[in-house]
Amino acid sequence: MLLRFENYYIVPIQIKDAYPIYDFVIDNEDRLKRYFPLTLKKNLTPELSKIFVKKKVRKFQKNKEFLFTINENNIKELLGLIYLKALDWKNKHGELAYCIGHQFEGKGITTKAITVLTNYIFSKFDLRTLKIIxxxxNLPSILVAENCHFTWIKTLKNEHKPPGEKPLDMELYELYKTIQH
Incomplete structure (x- = not known):
């Protein structure tokens, strides 16, 4: 699977992504520590990144969680990550979580990537609802959700516990698959 948009593409996590993910995490440590603490913790060394990537590839193959990388054509540097996680196949919903490298923020790349990936997910998977929390x-992330036509639903009390902080209330946005008749 390869999803192209403009000068970028999205692909599933691959074993060869261990070093690029390690580099991405180290370069964006300050951005990841609050909302992606586990991704950060599991990629602090190249050896940890290899283990992380192997586990994510296995989860992808078993349809338990999907991790995608955002890349730029002709450049080896990883631009960002998108998770499709918290999958509930029975109730047909999942959650998107995304992060982009600091040098690529504000260029609309994440919005375009989420739009392309959302369309793919709704066409290929039996999911009816996608969530963003x-x-x-986090105004840039809220703008991504809104620009991708996700609707604010409610505030989730004490939803996320960053390391060394009290639990945070988080905002729930949802997007629903439109059924074609």
Whole structure:
């Protein structure tokens, strides 16, 4: 699977992504520590990244969680990550979580990637609802959700516990698959 948009593409996590993910995490440590603490913790060394990637590839193959990388054509550097996680196949919903490298923020790449991936997910998977959970102060992420036509649903009390902080209330956004008649 390869999803192209403009000068970028999205692909499933691959074993060869261990070093690029390690580099991405180290370069964006400050951005990841609050909302992606487990991804950060599991990629602090190249050896940990190899283990992380192997586990994510296995989860992908078993349809338990899907991790995608955002890449730019002709450049080896990883731009960002998108998770499709918290999958509930019975109730047909999942959650998207995304992060982009600091040098690529504000260029619309994440919005375009989420739009392309959302269309793919709704066409290929038996999911009816996608969720994005974001903190109210994370304005760039809120803009991605809104620009991708996700609707604010409600505030989730004490939803996320960043390391060394009290639990945070988070905002729930949802997007529903439109059924074609």
């Amino acid at each position: 974001v903190h109210k102060t």
